[in-house]
Amino acid sequence: MKFRAIMGALCAAGLLGGVATAQAAESLEVLHWWTSGGESKAVGVLKDDMTKQGYVWKDFAVAGGAGAAAMTALKTQVISGNAPSAAQIKGPLIQEWAEQGVLVPIDSVAGDWKANLPPQIDKIIHADGKYVAAPFSVHRVNWVWINKAALDKVGGKAPTTWPEFFALADKFKAAGIQPVAAGGQPWQDLTLWEDVVLSQGADFYKKALVDLDQKTLTSQQMVGVFDTVRKIESYMDNGRTGRDWNLATAMVINGKAGMQFMGDWAKGEFANANKQPGTDYVCAAVPGTAKAYTFNVDSFVFFQQKGQKAATAGQLALAKTIMSPEFQEQFSLYKGSIPVRLGVDMSKFDDCAKKSYADEQTAIKAGGYVPSLAHGMAQPDATAGAITDVVTKFMNSTQDSKSAVEALAKAAKTK
Numbered sequence: 518m519k520f521r522a523i524m525g526a527l528c529a530a531g532l533l534g535g536v537a538t539a540q541a542a543e544s545l546e547v548l549h550w551w552t553s554g555g556e557s558k559a560v561g562v563l564k565d566d567m568t569k570q571g572y573v574w575k576d577f578a579v580a581g582g583a584g585a586a587a588m589t590a591l592k593t594q595v596i597s598g599n600a601p602s603a604a605q606i607k608g609p610l611i612q613e614w615a616e617q618g619v620l621v622p623i624d625s626v627a628g629d630w631k632a633n634l635p636p637q638i639d640k641i642i643h644a645d646g647k648y649v650a651a652p653f654s655v656h657r658v659n660w661v662w663i664n665k666a667a668l669d670k671v672g673g674k675a676p677t678t679w680p681e682f683f684a685l686a687d688k689f690k691a692a693g694i695q696p697v698a699a700g701g702q703p704w705q706d707l708t709l710w711e712d713v714v715l716s717q718g719a720d721f722y723k724k725a726l727v728d729l730d731q732k733t734l735t736s737q738q739m740v741g742v743f744d745t746v747r748k749i750e751s752y753m754d755n756g757r758t759g760r761d762w763n764l765a766t767a768m769v770i771n772g773k774a775g776m777q778f779m780g781d782w783a784k785g786e787f788a789n790a791n792k793q794p795g796t797d798y799v800c801a802a803v804p805g806t807a808k809a810y811t812f813n814v815d816s817f818v819f820f821q822q823k824g825q826k827a828a829t830a831g832q833l834a835l836a837k838t839i840m841s842p843e844f845q846e847q848f849s850l851y852k853g854s855i856p857v858r859l860g861v862d863m864s865k866f867d868d869c870a871k872k873s874y875a876d877e878q879t880a881i882k883a884g885g886y887v888p889s890l891a892h893g894m895a896q897p898d899a900t901a902g903a904i905t906d907v908v909t910k911f912m913n914s915t916q917d918s919k920s921a922v923e924a925l926a927k928a929a930k931t932k
């Protein structure tokens with residue numbers, strides 16, 4: 518590695534000229550959707566690490582929250598025989614890609630992973646008994662972000678129940694502050710909707726969104742979920758259609774809006790704007806979800822490269838770096854997440870990250886640790902897509918909750 522680092526540095530400085538061609542540094546084309554301020558800073562840590570190790574980082578960033586556009590670009594690349602070295606993929610989609618026979622295992626650098634990962638997550642990154650993905654961090658999805666000055670202005674406190682939430686939203690409204698910042702994009706609609714499903718209890722969430730139990734999906738309680746979403750929607754502004762999530766976060770950061778429902782990548786935006794939890798903003802679990810935790814774990818998979826049977830040296834170095842304790846710490850500090858690797862020192866993390874970590878442990882023990890549907894952790898792509906369509910249609914029309922529930926039950930049967 519040392520030799521490679523030296524070679525890389527010399528090549529970068531142009532010192533090896535023509536002689537370097539036989540030892541040309543390996544290029545790593547990396548497809549991801551981390552393009553907001555906080556996200557770019559976080560992925561920049563990996564880029565710098567790999568460059569220091571002598572590899573050439575070829576950034577293939579495809580903007581678009583939650584990665585729908587990135588996944589479309591990836592399919593095109595792979596079909597046309599130009600698979601990137603690595604791509605940001607997670608959840609059941611890892612298995613779907615592995616089944617295509619286009620991924621390479623990375624077991625040779627994963628010797629200590631099993632002992633250092635929560636079992637739920639270790640399972641997701643395996644296919645056919647081999648490691649095929651390297652995990653970055655754990656994002657908690659069920660958060661509400663609140664502007665602290667706005668909260669103080671209306672004399673409110675972070676809501677723990679829906680009635681408290683609506684009372685606070687009314688106070689913001691009366692004070693001329695947009696109560697809820699949102700971006701009208703399908704995945705953002707689904708993020709809010711799954712939060713409300715979770716507020717009915719982790720068991721209800723599991724039955725509905727993991728088991729796709731028809732009785733739960735068509736229950737009166739599920740009708741109530743849509744009713745609550747409709748009511749929350751009435752506190753959003755009309756300009757939300759198509760708005761990116763980070764612009765909605767900016768509305769909370771600058772006090773135009775009071776609250777946002779969003780996973781803790783939003784914290785990466787607060788951090789990037791030098792805002793401190795407790796002083797500038799408040800992170801609170803979505804009302805009714807204090808003991809539950811919707812997890813969302815980003816990971817990279819590695820594609821077989823032309824003329825190669827196994828993972829290349831660069832792909833292995835990438836996987837190894839992603840799981841190293843030093844990288845895990847710095848990446849999450851910028852990203853708003855917590856390290857997925859167990860036992861990483863949390864002393865440099867802020868109170869929201871510490872709360873995330875503590876709540877994760879509680880949720881794991883109490884059975885409240887559930888995969889996020891909106892972030893590709895709970896269902897295969899087709900099923901998740903069909904459910905997303907139902908929720909988005911509901912939020913962009915005047916459809917009543919009962920007929921939305923009927924559509925939901927049908928969508929859940931999509932394979």
Ligand code: BGC
Pocket residue numbers: 550556581582583584656762782813814815892
């Ligand atoms: C990803 C996060 C990302 C967010 C917004 C989520 O699905 O897991 O890493 O920051 O989408 O793009």
